[in-house]
Amino acid sequence: MATSLSRGIGALSRATGRGDGSVIGGRVALRLDPDLLASLSAGRDVVLVSATNGKTTTTRLTAAALGVLGPVASNTFGANMPAGHVSALAQAGPTPYAVLEVDEHYLPHVTAATKPRVIALLNLSRDQLDRAKEVALLAALWRETLREQRVHVVANADDPMVVWAASVVEDVCWVAAGQRWLDDSWVCPECGGGIRREGSPGGAVWECVTCGLRRPEPHWRLDGDTVVAPDGARHRIELRLPGRVNRANAAIALAVAAHFGVRPTDAVPRLAQIRSVAGRYTLVERDGRAIRLLLAKNPAGWLEAFEMADPTTTLLSINARAPDGFDTSWLYDVDFSPLRDRPVLITGERAFDLGVRLGVNGVPFTHVPSFADGVAATRGRRLEVIANYTAFQQIRAELDRVD
Structure with missing residues (x-):
């Protein structure tokens, strides 16, 4: 009975668009x-x-x-x-x-x-x-x-x-x-x-x-x-x-x-057949631009994301909700200097916390109100997006991707 209930509630969550059903069931x-x-x-x-x-x-x-x-x-x-x-x-x-x-x-x-x-x-x-x-x-x-x-x-x-x-x-x-x-x-x-x-x-x-x-x-x-x-x-x-x-x-x-x-x-x-993992890594076409979404939740993850990302326009998005952790002081553990030689856009609910941190590393940036504005502000045909957890999920939903 419990197993059937889990399946049923998960299916209902997906059908009503409330989520992927991977937790509530x-x-x-x-x-x-x-x-x-x-x-x-x-x-x-x-x-x-x-x-x-x-x-x-x-x-x-x-x-x-x-x-x-x-x-x-x-x-x-x-x-x-x-x-x-x-x-x-x-x-x-x-x-x-x-x-x-x-x-x-x-x-x-x-x-x-x-x-x-x-x-x-x-x-x-x-x-x-x-x-x-x-x-x-x-x-x-x-x-x-x-x-x-x-x-x-x-x-x-x-x-x-x-x-x-x-x-x-x-x-x-x-x-x-x-x-x-x-x-x-x-x-x-x-x-x-x-x-x-x-x-x-x-x-x-x-x-x-x-x-x-x-x-x-x-x-x-x-x-x-x-x-x-x-x-x-x-x-x-x-x-x-x-x-x-x-x-x-x-x-x-x-x-x-x-x-x-x-x-x-x-x-x-x-x-070799795996193209993406829960929405990460795959290139998505949007408004004539190729967009890749990377998840980075903590200093170690951001360090790896910088190594993965191509040296092109990069959008950084930061929230501080419960799944992310409310404390953004971890930003000062990240060395953002690898971004100095590329155009950097910032967005998210705590974008200005991120902006202050980028300033410490001498990284110029432009604030954009939303992901869509970031896409519109991108010069060229490629955009790398690095976001923490809830910001990642928001952008993923906007891209309408479920992998």
Whole structure:
């Protein structure tokens, strides 16, 4: 009954245009049956994907790779708390596999309910300062969750917080997924000593100067456009998704799928078919211009977005609603200097907070009242849009995109 109710309410939400139904159906169903997530997970091989950044894309890539073996249930739209998981599993019906994106705060609860076969851990960084835990506290939460778990963990060897959290598990596959944002991992989570790095950001070898915590030898690594597997085999990745970070996400997906026996040669072509993830990345034509929408929710995400975006007119949109976090002081953690040599437009409910921050970095900008005004103000045929969560959803709705 609870499952049918979840499906029905989700369908009604979509039919009435109130949303994609990925949360409300699960929320109501859990009121009827609080153990529904555990019931719907039973009998499936479950993969959980958690991180501060990149979990939606990695979940999509992992579901595609695992799809070589059969139908996969997944929370495609990024509803990453238990209500979203219930909705996704109920909507999918009985599938042998499930790949679920999990909010980093909810990993303990979802792990207990779903009893996953694999947990993939990508990164930890500061996020939503008005309500999120400090990064070290989240790492400790993950570590306690994983302690004595009989689960295979696929973890990013380049993030000291992730390595410390995952090191309590016996069965860990390490992936050199990179770490461009370093400002949350200069202090060792084990002893409080300093972290010393050698090499370029994103591929650096690191170690604590005081205790024995250090970067583990990765089983999988990224070499340009190629993923190198544990056996040394090289697999070229040709994604339609931009940026090194998405090639790293693909390496994580291949490592997870390999644990289930999926050969990279079979999975790679499926990854290349993905054009967008929940509205991100795909080019959309509007008023004679090609528009690409990128989501950036926190300093690490903005750093990656700047690397993905082409050096052309760029529209930045900032809100500060509940899903975004009300505190915009995180803007001062972002280095906006990469935008100095391109035309920059700003919009959103907190556009002038952003404007002050851009001024500190010496980035000229033009304020536009709305996304439509930004499109009209664009010179040339290309516009890159970088927005935080609710601003992203507003612009996505205006573009009338549902991917």
